[in-house]
Structure formats: C-alpha cells, structure tokens
Amino acid sequence: MSETAVHGEAIEWESEDEDSDDDAEEEEYTSPSQQPPPSSANFDKDRHLVYLEMMYELLPYHYQSQEINRLTLAHFIISGLHFLGATDRVDKDVVANWVLSFQAFPSNRASLKEGEFYGFYGSRSSQFPIDENGDLTHNNSHLASTYCALAILKVIGHDLSTIDSGSLLLSMKNLQQDDGSFMPIHTGGETDLRFVYCAAAICDMLGDWSGMDKEKAKNYILNCQSYDGGFGLIPGSESHGGGTYCAIASLRLMGFIGADLLSNDSSGSILDPSLLLNWSLQRQASDGGFQGRTNKRSDTCYAFWIGAVLKLIGGDAFIDKTALRQFLLSCQSKYGGFSKFPGALPDLYHSYYGYTAFSFLEEPGLSPLCPELGLPLLTSTLGI
Amino acid sequence: MHARKEAASAAKVVKLRSFQSRFMSNHHHKIYTKEAIDLSTKLLEINPRRIITELPPARQKIPFHEESNPHLVKSILDEELKVVESTLRQNFKSYGAWHHRKWVLSKGHSSVGNELRLLDKFQSLYSRNFHAWNYLRFVVELINRSEQDELKYTDDEMAMNVDGGKFQEMIKKYNMFLDHVKTI
Numbered sequence: 001m002s003e004t005a006v007h008g009e010a011i012e013w014e015s016e017d018e019d020s021d022d023d024a025e026e027e028e029y030t031s032p033s034q035q036p037p038p039s040s041a042n043f044d045k046d047r048h049l050v051y052l053e054m055m056y057e058l059l060p061y062h063y064q065s066q067e068i069n070r071l072t073l074a075h076f077i078i079s080g081l082h083f084l085g086a087t088d089r090v091d092k093d094v095v096a097n098w099v100l101s102f103q104a105f106p107s108n109r110a111s112l113k114e115g116e117f118y119g120f121y122g123s124r125s126s127q128f129p130i131d132e133n134g135d136l137t138h139n140n141s142h143l144a145s146t147y148c149a150l151a152i153l154k155v156i157g158h159d160l161s162t163i164d165s166g167s168l169l170l171s172m173k174n175l176q177q178d179d180g181s182f183m184p185i186h187t188g189g190e191t192d193l194r195f196v197y198c199a200a201a202i203c204d205m206l207g208d209w210s211g212m213d214k215e216k217a218k219n220y221i222l223n224c225q226s227y228d229g230g231f232g233l234i235p236g237s238e239s240h241g242g243g244t245y246c247a248i249a250s251l252r253l254m255g256f257i258g259a260d261l262l263s264n265d266s267s268g269s270i271l272d273p274s275l276l277l278n279w280s281l282q283r284q285a286s287d288g289g290f291q292g293r294t295n296k297r298s299d300t301c302y303a304f305w306i307g308a309v310l311k312l313i314g315g316d317a318f319i320d321k322t323a324l325r326q327f328l329l330s331c332q333s334k335y336g337g338f339s340k341f342p343g344a345l346p347d348l349y350h351s352y353y354g355y356t357a358f359s360f361l362e363e364p365g366l367s368p369l370c371p372e373l374g375l376p377l378l379t380s381t382l383g384i
Numbered sequence: 385m386h387a388r389k390e391a392a393s394a395a396k397v398v399k400l401r402s403f404q405s406r407f408m409s410n411h412h413h414k415i416y417t418k419e420a421i422d423l424s425t426k427l428l429e430i431n432p433r434r435i436i437t438e439l440p441p442a443r444q445k446i447p448f449h450e451e452s453n454p455h456l457v458k459s460i461l462d463e464e465l466k467v468v469e470s471t472l473r474q475n476f477k478s479y480g481a482w483h484h485r486k487w488v489l490s491k492g493h494s495s496v497g498n499e500l501r502l503l504d505k506f507q508s509l510y511s512r513n514f515h516a517w518n519y520l521r522f523v524v525e526l527i528n529r530s531e532q533d534e535l536k537y538t539d540d541e542m543a544m545n546v547d548g549g550k551f552q553e554m555i556k557k558y559n560m561f562l563d564h565v566k567t568i
Contacts, residue, residue, distance in 0.1 A: 128408060138408075190483040236521060238514050296512065 040329055043363050044336070045084055048355070051336025052080050053089055055348060063348075070123035071102060075148040076352035082155045082376045083355040083367050092156040099149050104141040106167050107133060115174045117186045118167040119146035119202075143175060143184045143198040150205045151375055165206050172199060172211035180213070180220030181234075192233040193224055197246035200253040201373055214254045221247045222271065228294075229275030239279060241292040245305040248276075248312050249372045262314040277315045280306050288323030289331075300331045300338050300350045303357035308371040311360060321361055328357055403427055421460075425467050458493045465494060469502065476506055482515045486522055499523050524555055 056077050066073060078095060081087050102121045107130070121127045122145035128138040146168070153160060175183045175195070182195035196217050203209045223235040224247060230239025231247035251257045251270070258264075261273045283290050283306050289298025290306045303324055310316040330342040331354065337346030338354030359369040359376070367376040407427055410420040465488055471481045488494055500523065506516045 125404075188487075190479045192479075233514075234518060237518050240514065293512070293514075 040332055043329070043358055043366075044332060045365055047334070047336035048080075048351070049084055049086055049089075049336070051333075051346065051351065052077050052084070052086075054336075056081070056090065067125055068123050069145075071099070071120065071145045071148045071152070072122065073348055074099075075151050076348040078152050079155045079375055080348075080352050080355050083359055085365065085367060087156060090156070092158070095156055096153060096158045099152050100163075102127065102145070102149060103164070103168075104136055104139050105164070106171075107135045115186055116171060117141055117143070117175050118171045119143060120149035121145055122148075140185060140187070143172075143182060143195050143202070147198040147201050150202060151373070154205055154378060155376060157378075160206060163206075165208065169203070169206065169208055169211035172202065173213070175199070176212055176216065178216075179223075180216035180218070182212075182217075193221065193231065193243050193246040193250075194233065196220060197250045200250040204253045204373065209254075214256075218251065218254065218256050218270070221250055225271065225276075229272075229277075229279035238293060241283060241290065241302040241305040241309075244276075244280065244309050248309045249374070252312050252372045257313075259312070259314055261312075273313055273315075277310075277313060277318075280309050280313075280315065281318055284320060284324065287327050288320065288325075289327035290324070297341060298327060299340050300328060300357070301340070301353035303328055304353040304360065304374070307357060307360045308369075308374070311369075311371045316360075324357075325361055328354060328361075400430060403430075421463075428467060428471060454493070457491075461488050461491055461493050464488050465498075472506075476510070476513055477515060479515070482519050485519065489523070489526060496523055496527055520558070524558055527555060528559065 055073075059073065063073065074095075078087070078090060081089055099120075102123075104118045104121060106116075106118055116139050118139065119141035121141050126140040126142075128136070128140070130136055150160065150163075153163070171186075174186055176199070177183065177191055179191075180196070181191035181193075182199050183189050183191050184195045184198070199212045200217065203211050220235075221231070224231045224233070224237075224243060226232050226237075226239040228239050230241075231244040232238050232240055233243040233246075237243075248257070256270055261269060262277060282294075283292075283302065285291050285298045287298050289300070290302035291298050292302045292305070307316065307319065307324070310319060327342075328338070331338045331340070331344075331350070333339055333346035335346060337348070337351035339346045340350050355366065356369055356374060359366045360371070362368075369375075370377040403423060403426060407420075407423055409415075410423065465485065468481050468485045468488070471478060475481070485499075489496070489499065499519075503516055503520050503523070506513055
C-alpha cells in the first residue's frame with residue numbers, strides 16, 4: 001500500500017502505493033542528536049488545517065517524484081480536510097471536474113478493447129491524448145488511482161451514480177487473475193492484496209459487484225493468511241499490517257465476514273478470528289504505537305491499518321487507546337500533519353492516516369470513520 | 385543567484401519534456417531501437433518511480449521472439465537487470481522494480497547465481513526487506529522447477545558453487561523450511 005500504499009502505493013501505497021508502505025527508514029533515523037520532541041497534549045486541529053490548506057495550494061518540490069500519484073496526494077488532502085470538517089475550503093465543482101478529467105473511456109462500447117481497463121489515471125503525466133480513431137493510444141488507467149478518484153468524489157458529495165461506470169466495471173474484470181488476485185494496470189504489474197482491496201472498494205463505492213469475482217478474490221485472500229494469523233501481501237509472505245487491512249476490509253466489503261466475527265461461534269466463519277486478534281493486538285508496542293510487522297518500529301500509519309482491522313473484527317476494545325494516542329501525539333508535527341516516527345518531518349500519507357487514526361479514537365471535532373473504506377463515514381451518494 | 389537556480393530548473397524541465405515526448409512517440413510508433421531503449425533508461429534515471437507505470441510495459445513489448453540471435457537477447461536482458469538494479473539501489477522497496485526483474489528472469493536467459501548474489505547484498509543491507517524475501521522464493525521456485533524440468537538454469541552450476549556452495553546450502557535449507565511450514 002504504497003505506496004505507496006495501497007495507493008500507491010498506495011498505491012503504490014499506495015502509493016503505493018503511496019500505499020501501505022514498508023518502513024525501512026529506521027536505519028536512517030537513528031541520530032543521537034535527534035531527540036523526539038515533547039508530546040503535545042492535544043490534537044492540534046488548527047495546525048493540521050493550515051498544513052492541508054498549504055498542500056492544497058501548492059505541493060513542496062519534494063513531492064515531484066510522486067507526480068504519477070498526484071490523484072492519491074489529492075485524496076489525502078481533500079479527504080483529510082473532510083475529517084477536519086473543512087471541505088468548505090475547497091471548490092467542490094472545480095475538484096469534481098478535475099477528478100473526472102482523469103477518467104479513461106473506450107471510443108465506443110463495441111471497441112472495449114480486449115483486456116484493457118478503463119478506470120482513472122493517476123496524473124496528467126500518465127494521460128496520453130486520443131488518436132485519430134478516437135481511441136486511447138496508451139491506456140494507463142490504474143486501479144489505485146480509480147479508488148482515489150472515487151474516494152475524492154464521494155467525499156465532496158458528488159453523486160457517484162452520475163459517473164459513467166459501465167465500462168469501468170466491465171473492464172475491471174480484465175485485471176483479475178485466475179488465482180483471484182488483481183493486477184493494478186492492464187499492461188501488467190505485480191498482483192497482490194492491495195489491488196484486491198482497491199477492486200472491492202471500487203465495487204462498494206459504485207454499488208455494483210459485477211466488476212469482480214468475489215469468490216475467487218476471497219480464496220486468494222485466505223491464501224494470504226500466514227501461520228501467525230496475520231496476512232501477507234501475497235501468499236506465503238510475512239504478515240503485514242497493510243496486507244492484513246486489505247484482507248479484512250475486502251472480506252468485510254464483500255460480505256464474507258460481519259461485525260460480529262469475534263463474538264459469534266467461529267465454526268461457521270471462513271477464518272479463525274482468535275489468531276488474527278492475537279496477531280493484531282501484539283502489534284501494539286510498548287511505546288503505544290502500532291508496528292507493521294513483528295519487531296519493527298512503531299509507525300503512525302499502522303494505527304489506522306491495524307486499528308481498523310481490530311475495529312472491523314470487533315476487537316478494538318482491547319487496544320490501549322491512551323497509549324496509542326500518546327504515541328500519535330509524539331508524531332504530530334509543529335508544522336501540522338503527522339510524521340512516520342516521532343521527531344521526523346510530516347508527509348501527506350502519514351498525515352492522512354494520522355487523521356484516520358484520531359477519527360478511529362473518536363477525537364472530538366473529527367468526522368467519524370468508515371473503517372472498511374479508509375474514508376470519513378458518509379451517507380450514501382448513490383442518488384438514494 | 386536565485387534567477388540562476390530558476391533558469392537551471394527551467395532548463396531541466398525543457399529537457400525532461402523533450403525526453404518524454406520522444407519517448408511517447410517511440411512507444412506510439414513501436415520503435416525499439418537501442419536509442420529508444422536508452423532514452424527510456426534515461427527517463428528512469430531521472431525519476432525511478434516511473435518504473436511503476438509505463439516504462440516496464442514499454443520495454444516488455446520489445447519483440448524478443450523475433451530476435452534470432454540469443455546473445456543479443458541475453459545482452460538486452462542483462463542491460464534490463466542493470467537498470468533495475470540501479471533503480472533498486474535508490475529504492476529497494478519498489479514493487480515495480482522487483483516485478484520487472486521477475487519478468488526478465490522468467491524469460492530464461494539470466495543467471496540465477498547473480499540473482500542470489502544480489503539478494504545476499506540486499507539482505508545484508510536490510511534483513512527485513514520483504515520484497516527481497518519474496519523474490520528469493522521466486523528464484524528458488526525457478527531453480528526447483530529447472531531441476532525438475534532440466535531447464536537452462538542448471539547451466540549455472542558454476543555460479544551456484546561459488547563460496548563453497550553457500551547458495552546451494554541455503555536453498556536446501558530454504559526448501560526444508562518451506563516443507564516444514566506446510567505442515568504447520
């Protein structure tokens with residue numbers, strides 16, 4: 001999830017990642033002169049607003065290398081503003097038109113080219129002009145960007161039923177592999193849980209599951225569960241906070257598990273929740289933060305990735321929320337935003353997941369959280 | 385001073401735009417000469433993150449099957465591995481870079497011994513790199529399959545025997561581990 005993330009890398013995640021990112025920078029961080037700053041006592045909403053507004057106006061040059069994930073960065077800013085109750089700071093029509101301008105279309109339904117995916121591009125730099133036949137010469141639309149595009153539209157209250165989602169959903173099936181996993185882009189790419197999650201979230205937001213084979217996706221997800229109860233990003237890999245989130249959130253969105261997973265008799269369930277609960281709770285470290293994998297440093301974003309897992313399976317009451325809050329506050333930057341570790345500089349990805357984490361902790365003044373979408377909880381915008 | 389920096393920045397932008405439009409044109413007209421490939425390498429060096437978008441697919445479209453000279457194919461693929469390696473040095477967590485490497489290896493013209501040596505280097509830099517661990521499993525799978533199918537990787541026996549057979553020992557232990565995990 002990279003980024004990426006899911007988004008980037010999310011997409012990459014992420015983006016992603018951008019997306020559910022791995023955290024290797026601890027080796028770079030350890031400088032004896034760098035003392036973590038004293039924790040502030042409170043969530044500094046005003047400073048976060050200044051930070052996001054500044055980012056909305058102009059991204060610092062350090063983000064140049066993430067230009068291909070521009071839509072993801074926009075999602076972090078705009079959805080972040082929503083958590084802070086400040087979407088009135090953006091011009092919603094301008095934003096909607098901008099996001100919609102990234103949608104890829106086939107020249108006509110009949111020409112839905114074999115194997116291509118018609119979603120959203122991540123940035124103008126991936127968007128090539130149409131050729132003389134009205135076809136897209138290079139269709140680089142991407143699953144994670146599509147998730148971010150729909151997320152932004154949903155957050156600003158745009159009616160998603162007005163989007164031309166026919167070719168999007170029809171062609172999304174082209175990205176699903178035989179084993180149930182998803183490629184992010186039809187030209188090829190790594191297949192892993194991040195993109196299964198993007199697909200499920202897209203179907204949920206559009207209220208239409210014709211874009212994916214849920215049963216196959218479920219099987220792939222279950223194959224990603226490791227011996228310790230967590231989920232890796234691909235079958236056989238190490239349990240990972242981002243992977244576990246993608247697994248559980250997807251299963252929840254697809255309706256294979258319910259909110260009562262822990263409280264119910266687990267014999268009828270598709271997975272044993274106790275081992276998962278155990279793994280997830282063990283990720284809360286002595287400093288109060290959550291780590292992404294065993295023996296890694298606590299990192300702001302896992303407060304969301306794993307906190308949300310626990311919320312979804314009904315086990316969040318076991319989290320030491322006071323300690324978590326303290327850790328997160330130590331990652332709160334005096335410039336606004338959140339950093340990955342205490343004392344580091346803030347970035348948009350960790351800031352966004354800091355806001356989602358505080359929403360999960362029910363911080364007063366923040367919008368409530370929709371844990372399975374990683375977005376503010378919103379009423380349906382499907383014209384219902 | 386400030387004006388000079390701005391001028392230098394502006395010049396960089398002009399250069400990048402020119403590379404980019406030439407790259408687009410090559411891709412559109414399916415031009416895969418050495419010059420075209422070098423251009424996309426240059427773009428990758430300027431911004432390694434592009435490896436997750438259009439660059440690998442562009443390079444993967446190179447019509448290898450049409451090329452009858454196996455040495456030429458091997459040298460092109462070796463060049464790919466060099467480019468990916470330099471991208472990985474800047475960011476060893478890049479999903480796209482590791483994926484492109486898998487694609488090159490799956491063509492069957494590369495040395496697995498080299499891959500194991502590379503992995504050894506990455507693991508010693510940072511042992512928790514799950515991309516490297518996943519890639520190791522991929523490489524071991526290739527080796528296991530080649531033993532069964534008597535494919536070309538067994539030509540690499542010399543490479544495998546370096547350091548007193550260190551890699552062979554590692555692979556044996558790893559396969560034992562995989563078998564054990566299946567029984568848990």
